[in-house]
Amino acid sequence: MRPIHSAQRVAVLADSQNLYHAAHSLYSRNVDYTELLDTAVDDRELVRAIAYVIRADSPSEEDFFDALRDIGFETKIKDIKTFADGSQKANWDLGMCLDAVTLAGKIDTFVLCSGDGDFARLCTHLRHEGVRTEVFGFGPSMADELVEAADSVIDMSVDEERYLL
Numbered sequence: 591m592r593p594i595h596s597a598q599r600v601a602v603l604a605d606s607q608n609l610y611h612a613a614h615s616l617y618s619r620n621v622d623y624t625e626l627l628d629t630a631v632d633d634r635e636l637v638r639a640i641a642y643v644i645r646a647d648s649p650s651e652e653d654f655f656d657a658l659r660d661i662g663f664e665t666k667i668k669d670i671k672t673f674a675d676g677s678q679k680a681n682w683d684l685g686m687c688l689d690a691v692t693l694a695g696k697i698d699t700f701v702l703c704s705g706d707g708d709f710a711r712l713c714t715h716l717r718h719e720g721v722r723t724e725v726f727g728f729g730p731s732m733a734d735e736l737v738e739a740a741d742s743v744i745d746m747s748v749d750e751e752r753y754l755l
Contacts, residue, residue: 594632598698598722602630602639603686604663605704612705612731616747619754624661626753629744630701630726637697639663640689642682646670687712694719701726702740707733714739 609621627639641663643655647670655665666689670680683706690700690712700716702709705727713723713736722741725732729745737743746753 594634594699594722596633596635598634599637599696600631600634600699600701601637601690601693601697602627602663602701602703603690604639604641605682605686605702605706605709606641606643606658607680607682608704608706609727612728613754616728616730617750617754619750622753622755623658623663626703626726626746627662629752630703630724634699636662638693640666642666642668642686644668644670644680644682646680683708690716694721698722699724703727705732705736707735710735710739717741 604623604626613619613621623641639662641658643658643665645651645667655667658665666682666685668680668682673679686709694700694716699722701724702713703726710733713725716723723739724742724744725736725740726744726746729747732743732745
């Protein structure tokens with residue numbers, strides 16, 4: 591495991607849907623993305639910060655997207671799909687994985703902001719490529735396999751006042 595030092599190049603990828611649902615189901619609050627990004631970067635060199643969001647035609651979502659950009663996140667937006675049976679789906683997992691693998695040669699540390707166990711294999715792959723993997727999420731909603739696959743885990747539930755608005 592690589593030590594953390596100021597010359598490390600960091601990419602932060604935030605699974606906004608996962609964070610939103612975890613924060614709301616556990617605390618009925620919103621994530622403080624400014625604090626999340628500052629803590630994730632930790633005085634290292636930020637190469638890229640990307641927040642993956644879903645457009646669901648909510649009145650305040652454009653303000654949220656603008657706020658993410660103001661904080662320093664690039665936003666990748668996917669429209670929610672509605673199927674003939676009325677069910678809806680929007681998922682950024684594959685896009686996040688592709689971006690992380692593409693960035694791997696340009697970074698020393700990958701910070702994943704999500705508790706989704708589907709990313710465990712990604713963390714394992716990046717570690718094999720020599721990239722340090724750090725996960726930020728809310729402990730009660732973090733998948734065990736993701737926790738086991740990461741070099742470092744920050745449970746935002748331990749300091750909820752810091753990470754929640």
